[in-house]
Amino acid sequence: TMAGRIAVALLLVVAIICTSDAKVGSRPKKSATDELRAKAVRFAQSGDCESSVKTYERLIDVGKGVVPEDYNNMGVCHQMLGHLAEAREVFAAGLAKFYHSEKLHNNMGMLLEDMAKGEWMAGRSEDEATTMLSAEANMHLTMALRLNVASLWDKHSASIPKLRRIELGKKTVAIFYRERGVETLGEAAWGPGVVDDEAGPPDADREATVHMARHLVKLGFNVELYANVAEREYGLDRHGVNWRPFYAIHGMLPPMWNASHVLWPKLPTEKLPDVFVAVGNSQAAHLYNSTVYDSKNLTKPASYLWVRGVSPNPYALTEVYARPLHGVIAHNAFHNRTLPDAVGGCVRLSPDGVEQAPPHVVRQGANSRRRFVFAGLATAGLEVVLDEWARIREALLAHNATAPDPILEVIGAFPPSLRQRFEGYQWFSKLTQRVEAKLLDLKGLGVRDLGDAPRKRVAKSLSSAGFFLYPASSNDVSTPYLAKAMLMGSVPITSAHALSSLPEACGRFDLGPAGGR
Numbered sequence: 001t002m003a004g005r006i007a008v009a010l011l012l013v014v015a016i017i018c019t020s021d022a023k024v025g026s027r028p029k030k031s032a033t034d035e036l037r038a039k040a041v042r043f044a045q046s047g048d049c050e051s052s053v054k055t056y057e058r059l060i061d062v063g064k065g066v067v068p069e070d071y072n073n074m075g076v077c078h079q080m081l082g083h084l085a086e087a088r089e090v091f092a093a094g095l096a097k098f099y100h101s102e103k104l105h106n107n108m109g110m111l112l113e114d115m116a117k118g119e120w121m122a123g124r125s126e127d128e129a130t131t132m133l134s135a136e137a138n139m140h141l142t143m144a145l146r147l148n149v150a151s152l153w154d155k156h157s158a159s160i161p162k163l164r165r166i167e168l169g170k171k172t173v174a175i176f177y178r179e180r181g182v183e184t185l186g187e188a189a190w191g192p193g194v195v196d197d198e199a200g201p202p203d204a205d206r207e208a209t210v211h212m213a214r215h216l217v218k219l220g221f222n223v224e225l226y227a228n229v230a231e232r233e234y235g236l237d238r239h240g241v242n243w244r245p246f247y248a249i250h251g252m253l254p255p256m257w258n259a260s261h262v263l264w265p266k267l268p269t270e271k272l273p274d275v276f277v278a279v280g281n282s283q284a285a286h287l288y289n290s291t292v293y294d295s296k297n298l299t300k301p302a303s304y305l306w307v308r309g310v311s312p313n314p315y316a317l318t319e320v321y322a323r324p325l326h327g328v329i330a331h332n333a334f335h336n337r338t339l340p341d342a343v344g345g346c347v348r349l350s351p352d353g354v355e356q357a358p359p360h361v362v363r364q365g366a367n368s369r370r371r372f373v374f375a376g377l378a379t380a381g382l383e384v385v386l387d388e389w390a391r392i393r394e395a396l397l398a399h400n401a402t403a404p405d406p407i408l409e410v411i412g413a414f415p416p417s418l419r420q421r422f423e424g425y426q427w428f429s430k431l432t433q434r435v436e437a438k439l440l441d442l443k444g445l446g447v448r449d450l451g452d453a454p455r456k457r458v459a460k461s462l463s464s465a466g467f468f469l470y471p472a473s474s475n476d477v478s479t480p481y482l483a484k485a486m487l488m489g490s491v492p493i494t495s496a497h498a499l500s501s502l503p504e505a506c507g508r509f510d511l512g513p514a515g516g517r
Helices: 002-023 032-046 049-062 068-080 084-097 102-121 128-159 204-218 246-252 333-338 341-346 382-399 416-422 426-445 455-464 480-487 502-509
Strands: 172-177 222-227 242-245 275-279 302-306 327-330 347-349 368-375 407-411 447-451 465-470 491-494
Touching: 032 049, 032 068, 049 068, 068 084, 068 102, 084 102, 102 128, 128 246, 172 204, 172 246, 204 222, 222 246, 242 246, 327 341, 333 347, 333 502, 341 347, 368 382, 368 455, 368 480, 382 407, 382 426, 407 455, 426 447, 447 455, 455 465, 455 480, 465 480, 480 491, 480 502, 491 502
Parallel strands: 172 222, 172 275, 222 242, 275 302, 302 327, 327 347, 368 407, 368 465, 407 447, 465 491
Antiparallel strands: none
16 A cells, blocks of 8 residues: 555665664664664564564663654554554654654654544544544644754754845735645755746646735735745745745744643744645644644734645544634635535635736637647546547548648646656556557657646647647546636537536536536
């Protein structure tokens, strides 16, 4: 399973850390703790988790020189053995001694999240035990995020320009964009230059976030965007959005009581925002969930979770989770229906718009009835289009042999995010092989694979196509290219899949099968 693969990877990483930790400050003669740790790591690396657990138990009994990674590694070994209750006890024991361990909070949170998912999949989503598992998981994962940004703030805060809000009296909106478990410093850094680069590939989530920030500035708000920003792009952009690294949010976070009832961290060094929006990160949405506002004379921001796509963990969106939030932002009515009933009362619908500022301008071209485009993931019915293309082309040539040859352009079928998400899955590997072979075979029949085409090329393709083909059978809550294609004059031909946003997005303009609606 995916959880098993994650646990294996995590175990190896932790084992490496433990090994490296043991080497630092080594002495001529190893202590009993060091020897036991090295032995436990060897067992873990060889796959003998039972022996590793027993060795870690002996190590912890010795007591002297125990570090958070010992509890962490032992808990992961229990998970590998399927002993989830025991793993939970080990992580809890570790947190009792090392409450400020980011790894322990993160692994405890992921374990409880998996346990809650199991209960949810078994149809026990309404049980109080499932709700409490989800609440405890979220608490630990949120704490891990707080510890992460605190650590990075301590290391890098000197390089961050001091926060100066443009105009006093204006309300401030802070937008937090950091994909959970994906971005690390130095990797996937971006900023306004990346979003506005005509030569760069479109990125629907980032573009929607940035465009919302810019339009909020136009409405009179101070807007701060906290993301994995390249250092050269810190500060105000030409639209008035203040770009800051995601960990700079630490300076604006409220203190909180930890499990030992100790106030942590100190009072915020910067003024809290009036509104806080967490983009696609359910833990970040709870960063301002604290009980000390009244006692410390602080004003709590209005916090929102902006759900991007189908929620990967609907079992976590419980009534307890939604209680501190002011709202959950969703794309459309169908997207709302995919969310649990527990958050239904606080959902705000906000479909993505189409930006008109360069380089995102909608271009009007000569839409040819002989040009077709499929823009979207390969999993959204691309293979169906490719299987039918020879027949479509033959029919068009039979209708008018003197007209230009029919052309089908394919955009964004296998973006890095899709490959990363399903890497290692046999069905995805087979789908990739089939689709790539068909794209190659149909090259002589007018099929052009544009891959992750740059924004400028995408606009040219959408504005020249007469028809937008999209026979998806998946529960898409949004199709980023569809609205642009329709505005550029391309007529949609989709599956009108009832369990998707396609009927809402296309309306009466869809020339696809009515039976899908």
